[in-house]
Amino acid sequence: MMRGWRLATLTVLALAALAGCIGTDEVLDRQSAATDALDPTDVEAPDEAEIEETEEGVRVLLEAVELPIEHEIQVPEDAEMVRVTAHHADEDRAIFPVLEHADTGHHRCYPSIAEAWNVGVNGTTTCAALTALDGDNATWKLSVNAATTSTDFLVSTPVVSAFPQSSDQGVAERVAIDFVADADDGLVDEIDTEALSEPHHEVGDTSFHEVESHDGSQLWVQVTTPADDAHEAYPTVMVSTPYTTGDRQTSERVYEDYVKEFVQRGYAVVIADVRGFGRSDGCMEVWGPNEQADQAELVDWITDQDFSDGKVGMTGVSYPGTTPIQAAVQAPEGLEAVVSIAGVLNAYKDWHFGGVPNGESIGSPIGYQTIGLTATGEDPIERATDQANGVCDPSLVARANDPRAVHDEFYEVRNFTARADEVEAAVMVEHGYNDVNVKSAMQLDWFNDLDVPKVGMFGNWHHQWAARADEVTMRVAWMDQFVKGENLGLANASTASVTANGDRYRETNAWPDPAAEPQGFAPDLDERSLQAEPAEGSGEAQILLTGTSNAEPLARAAGETSIELSTTLNETVRVAGQPYLSLDVTLEGAENAYVGADLLHDDGDHVQRVTFGWTNLAHRGSHDSYEPLQPGERVTVPLPFLPGEHVFEEGDELRLVVQGVTEEDWFKYRPGQPGQLVLHGEGTQLTLSTLDEGAYEATPTSATPTQLSG
Structure with a gap:
């Protein structure tokens, strides 16, 4: 554990060694500019650290540090971003740096657990955060922990390697803390960060209430306001959640980090228990009609209270990221903004994708x-x-868990995408392509159908906040603009901020991007290859459907349990949106089967799972009916993949794996029926949505990903 931070002596890097690459004059110019903007003598560091001047600003470097590390750091006055890069001495162990505000406990950056579906963040991880929220000389808490086991990521184990329970975390080979002088680009370049609310208020009293809903159920509500008698009413941020019971084991006041974060900025903060959870009575419905009505009624209740100025914003992650959407589609008066992070927008796609x-x-x-x-x-x-x-x-x-998985009225009333045109509040969304819990397919027919101010953050992270440096700043800015009424320049926002593999970034006004063009690939099943259009599919292949994950002995005796098709690309392919696979199949020995497909990227060094999809053969007409196949019946069935963005370079290998879905493909998965699937090349085609050359630029500093595979 690090102790004894001091104002350290500056050790200047030997930047002249780079002269052969970028020129001595340019190096010195950058060095001078960085020094003028950020004074290294103002940077605090532990006794054993070195302080280095870099092109970006100033770096504090620690080597061979025993884990865990926990310490407070003082953010220098002129630093616009802090980036922590930690490298574990054991390349097979995961290491997680986290930055939090020392007082509120609310995170400033939180790294993703994996860079891609099957690429863990073992070895090296980065956590970066902008400083604009906290004013000059803010105090942040730095924590660096290591997992006790590797985070080689598998979809069958989505909750990988939580922070360790033992003290044996090993050694961080190096921890670099970079104080970056200039990070005013990307989304934050479009806002007036000087107008952001500042944490000047003391946290006042907390009161507890019961709000009677339309059916008589009593909903538990917690209200905290600033300790400032000069203001009689405040804008309000609400979190409506089922997840307060755990908090109450340590504190009567729940969601303490949210309370402190926003109350200190001049907001009232309301935390509400969803019906059937915590201290609210009524029956849990999991996004049902009574729960939906509750959200609008809670907004109405807030705007009627003396502490409220009549303006409300809602925010949350996962289930608490769903309740803001439930309120928004009802457009209650006073609901000005929502921030939905990994929220469920369509229950059917969440529980029965494909x-x-x-x-x-x-x-x-x-x-x-x-x-x-x-x-x-x-x-x-x-x-x-x-x-x-x-x-x-x-x-x-x-x-x-009905194996028929038929879409009916139960799911229709839980489909909020169908009501996007009813939303009046400004909407900010954050969703990761690799969310193993609430799938990225949620955003289909949602973000692009909203006709309100909106910002979306989409990229390679999992079930969490957007894993990028500007996430918290943009979230608070959204509330400040639309709930607090500050003019930050977001009033007419309509931006999707999108990251892809390989340090690629773009801003557009739609996601998925309607400008993407289809690019088709047809299979040659005899050669196990994919051919770019206008080639036509050919051949046949048999796939054994075992109905269980323990299929290897049976597979050796009876045939293949999957087939892999591949092609070496003769041009760069920029996948943007939702790929589809049209399957031409005959099923033998069963009346139905679940079929899955993986899209893989082999760049010569490693194989990365880009996305995957499933389909239910008995839904070949639509998800509204279950139609078992007749013996020997040949059908054409669409198989949707999860949407995302990914670039294959010229010379890389694109692979497609088709198989029966087993319990290994998802945690606690229900396998399908055993049988034999005959795949016909003639009517089978893979279709990718692709962008033209020049679609991407380098990722802005402010959107620095908070994960980095080692």
Whole structure:
């Protein structure tokens, strides 16, 4: 653990060694500019550290440091960004640097657990954050921890290597803390950061209330306001969540980091328990109509209170990122802005993407009911009895795991994308392509259909906040602009801020991008290859569907359980949006099957899983009906992949793997029926949505990814 920070003596890097690459004069000019903007003598460091002047500003470098590291750092006055890059001495161990505000505990950056579906962040990880929120000389807490095991990422184990429970975390070979002088680019270049709210207020009293909903259910609400008698009413930020029970084990006031973050900026903060959870009564519905109505009624309640100035914003991650959308599609008066991070916009696509029941469908209802039964506001015996008697929906778990996976009214009322045109609040969304929990398919028919001020952050991260340096700044700026009424320059925003592999970035006004053009590939199943259009598919292949993950002995005896097709690309391919695979198949020995496909990228050094998809053969007409196949029936079925953005360079190999879906493809997955699938090349085609050359630029400093695979 690091102690004893000091004002260290400056050690200037031997930048002249770079002269052969970029020129001595240019190096000295950059060095001089950085020195003028950021004074190295103002940077604090531990006794054992070196301080180096860099082209960007100033670096504090520690080597061979025992983990874990926990310490407060003082952010220099002229630093616009802090970036921590940690490298573990053991390349097979994951290391996680995190920056938090020392007082509020709210994160300033939080790294992603993986760079891609199957590429963990072992070895080296970066966490970067802008400083604009906190004013001059803010104090942040730096934590660096290592996982006890490797984070080689598999979809079957989405919750990889949490922070360790033991003290044996090993050694960080090096930890570099960069104080960057200039990070005013990208999205933040479009806003007036000088107008951001500042944390000048003291946190005042917290009160607790019961709000009666339309059906008489009592919803528990926590209200905290600034300790400032000069203001009678405040703009309000609300988090409506099922996840407060754990917080109450350590504090009566829940969501402490959100409370401090926003109250100190002059907001009232309301935390509400979703019905059936925490201390709210009523029955949990998992995004159902009563829960939806509650969200609008909570906004109405807030605007009627003396502490409220009539303007409300909602924010949250995952389930608490869904409740703001539930409110927004009802457009209650006073709801000015929402920030939805990894929220569920379409329950069917969450539980049955491609028409296939998946691990989220199994885990969510059971998990939510377990959380509900541990709630403190109602006797758990009574709640369990109510559920058994049908007062709460007794079909929730069964419906979510129905192997037929038919789309019906249950899912239609939980499809918020169909109501995008009813939204009046300004909307900010954050969603990762690699979200193993709430899939990126949520954004289809949502972001582009919103006719309100909007900003979207889309990139390679998982079920979390956007893994980039400007995330917290933009989230607070959104509330300041639309709820607090500050003029930051976002009033007419309509921007999708998109990152892709290989330090690629672009800003557009739509995502997925309608400018993307289809590019087709047809299979030669005899040669196990893919051919670019206008080639036509040919050949046949048989795939054994085992209905179980333990298929290897059976596969050796009976045939292949998957086929892999590949092509070496003769040009750069920029995938942007949702790929599709049209399958021409005959099923033998079963009336239905779930079929999955992986899209892989082999750059010669490693193979990366770009995206994947599934389909339910009995949904060949639509998801509205289940139609078992007849013996020997040949059908054409669409298989959708999860949308994202990824660039294949010329000479790279594009691979397509087709297989029966097994429990290895998703955590707690329900396998399909055994049988034999005959794939016909003639009617099978892979279609990618692609962008033209010049679509991307280098990632702005302000959007520095907060993960880096080592």
